[in-house]
Amino acid sequence: xxxxxxxxxxxxxxxxxxxxxxxxxxxxxxxxxxxxxxxxxxxxxxxxxxxxxxxxxxxxxxxxxxxxxxxxxxxxxxxxxxxxxxxxxxxxxxxxxxxxxxxxxxxxxxxxxxxxxxxxxxxxxxxxxxxxxxxxxxxxxxxxxxxxxxxxxxxxxxxxxxxxxxxxxxxxxxxxxxxxxxxxxxxxxxxxxxxxxxxxxxxxxxxxxxxxxxxxxxxxxxxxxxxxxxxxxxxxxxxxxxxxxxxxxxxxxxxxxxxxxxxxxxxxxxxxxxxxxxxxxxxxxxxxxxxxxxxxxxxxxxxxxxxxxxxxxxxxxxxxxxxxxxxxxxxxxxxxxxxxxxxxxxxxxxxxxxxxxxxxxxxxxxxxxxxxxxxxxxxxxxxxxxxxxxxxxxxxxxxxx
Ligand code: LMG
Ligand code: NDP
Ligand code: PMR
Numbered sequence: 001x002x003x004x005x006x007x008x009x010x011x012x013x014x015x016x017x018x019x020x021x022x023x024x025x026x027x028x029x030x031x032x033x034x035x036x037x038x039x040x041x042x043x044x045x046x047x048x049x050x051x052x053x054x055x056x057x058x059x060x061x062x063x064x065x066x067x068x069x070x071x072x073x074x075x076x077x078x079x080x081x082x083x084x085x086x087x088x089x090x091x092x093x094x095x096x097x098x099x100x101x102x103x104x105x106x107x108x109x110x111x112x113x114x115x116x117x118x119x120x121x122x123x124x125x126x127x128x129x130x131x132x133x134x135x136x137x138x139x140x141x142x143x144x145x146x147x148x149x150x151x152x153x154x155x156x157x158x159x160x161x162x163x164x165x166x167x168x169x170x171x172x173x174x175x176x177x178x179x180x181x182x183x184x185x186x187x188x189x190x191x192x193x194x195x196x197x198x199x200x201x202x203x204x205x206x207x208x209x210x211x212x213x214x215x216x217x218x219x220x221x222x223x224x225x226x227x228x229x230x231x232x233x234x235x236x237x238x239x240x241x242x243x244x245x246x247x248x249x250x251x252x253x254x255x256x257x258x259x260x261x262x263x264x265x266x267x268x269x270x271x272x273x274x275x276x277x278x279x280x281x282x283x284x285x286x287x288x289x290x291x292x293x294x295x296x297x298x299x300x301x302x303x304x305x306x307x308x309x310x311x312x313x314x315x316x317x318x319x320x321x322x323x324x325x326x327x328x329x330x331x332x333x334x335x336x337x338x339x340x341x342x343x344x345x346x347x348x349x350x351x352x353x354x355x356x357x358x359x360x361x362x363x364x365x366x367x368x369x370x371x372x373x374x375x376x377x378x379x380x381x382x383x384x385x386x387x388x389x390x391x392x393x394x395x396x397x398x399x400x401x
Contacts, residue, residue: 089113090115091118091170092117092352093161094118094172095148097127098119099130101348104346105352110136121145145160148175148206149202150188151188151190171210171223175199175203176195176199176279177194179272180276187258192256193263193264193270199282200286200394204282204398205400207226207290211294215298221301225287227348228304236378245280245380246266247265247266250266250389252267253397254393255267284304284377285387290302291361295360301360302361303361305347305351305363307339308339309339356372362374
């Protein structure tokens with residue numbers, strides 16, 4: 001198995017060049033998934049964009065600052081609605097905030113004192129305990145029940161959230177399951193293969209329903225974030241470790257992903273690791289399709305990211321014990337792609353609230369100095385036609401079309 005994995009590195013050089021997205025030879029390619037020159041280029045572009053973005057947002061933010069410094073002198077009636085907007089706490093819904101990246105992000109946001117976090121979790125007690133264990137104070141979070149493996153639960157969550165009459169300023173689609181050792185597929189309440197059903201379809205319905213709530217928010221920067229990953233991107237070394245993500249022509253998804261015809265999106269044999277990687281491709285395609293369809297109309301920023309390899313999270317709970325033992329040192333000392341949960345949480349919190357990460361349609365990554373840059377997605381993960389088809393098929397499956 002070891003040899004098989006090591007050998008899998010060879011074809012990756014060909015794939016990287018064949019895809020042509022990344023103009024980098026493997027020699028040039030860093031282990032974190034981007035070439036050095038690409039990093040520099042990306043950083044330069046990102047800096048330029050950041051400056052542009054800040055310029056675009058300047059009136060808003062300078063008004064915000066003025067609100068803090070000047071309101072003491074003039075009469076209160078002179079404070080514009082824009083000024084008031086920046087004064088209230090933001091409300092962010094984070095799915096799967098009971099462990100790993102979601103919990104670390106909730107904590108990072110709560111620590112700023114500027115956010116109230118709705119922890120949307122399938123296990124209420126676990127989420128409560130998790131929030132306490134990282135020292136979040138009660139007024140900074142609310143735990144609400146959400147099981148993404150049930151579309152009924154997704155609808156129920158949306159209803160419950162609306163009943164609280166809180167605004168929705170940011171939605172973070174973070175929860176995921178990974179079943180690398182499963183021999184047979186398992187299924188969601190509505191009968192979809194569990195990884196794609198949870199990671200993609202559950203979030204697809206949630207994000208579509210909550211888009212209306214985001215639209216209504218008067219928060220200065222409204223965002224919807226869907227967590228992606230390097231392992232779904234075949235323009236990287238990590239994305240070339242078999243089994244590789246591949247959605248094919250979506251025939252399996254179109255036929256319902258119910259195990260009758262197939263439980264894989266491409267119609268192939270069940271493979272739990274591939275199903276997870278496929279679901280991440282769906283997440284990244286959905287973010288871009290949302291951007292294309294709704295960014296201009298709504299002003300919502302849509303983004304995805306690869307937060308780094310957080311090798312210690314619960315994501316690997318179903319992997320073999322040897323993997324769980326070796327994976328963290330492997331990522332720390334060999335690939336150098338490792339990040340702590342805390343660091344990864346800070347990265348996702350930046351995508352939630354940092355003014356310099358306000359650009360829509362972007363897949364963010366970080367280099368080894370923890371500076372963010374706009375990364376390139378693989379050919380498949382940036383295929384606009386596939387994104388459209390995925391959207392249409394998913395709409396049917398979740399009952400929106
Ligand atoms: C597979 O199992 C399943 O078989 C498959 O069905 C599917 O589910 C898949 O993607 C999911 O998982 C994976 C299982 C076996 O993985 C493991 O058990 C271990 C994985 C990674 C661990 C690598 C061990 C390397 C040793 C690390 C030791 C710690 C170092 C700390 C000390 C540092 C001191 C400075 O399958 C494998 O993947 C086995 C992997 C074994 C790989 C052996 C080669 C590893 C060396 C890495 C070479 C590549 C390095 C990168 C490029 C070179 C850069 C120098
Ligand atoms: P964890 O397993 O620690 O966290 C996953 C969260 O999702 C948990 O809170 C889990 O709940 C929740 N969850 C799972 N199924 C459901 C469901 N049906 N309904 C509601 N919530 C559910 O993993 P990570 O923190 O690592 O993963 C978070 C995100 O980061 C995922 O999107 C993953 O793909 C992504 N990612 C992770 C990387 C890594 O290296 N770890 C790298 C790149 C991306 P519970 O606590 O109840 O199990
Ligand atoms: Mg991978 C070269 C850099 C690199 C990075 C950044 C990751 C991230 N991985 C890298 C390389 C390798 N990995 C190599 C060379 C191998 C063969 C030894 C390897 C193996 C490997 C396995 C078996 N890696 C894995 C697995 C998993 O089961 C994880 C996975 O695919 O989950 C879907 C995984 C991961 N490697 C990563 C990251 C971030 C993951 C897991 C998380 C994710 O994508 O969400």
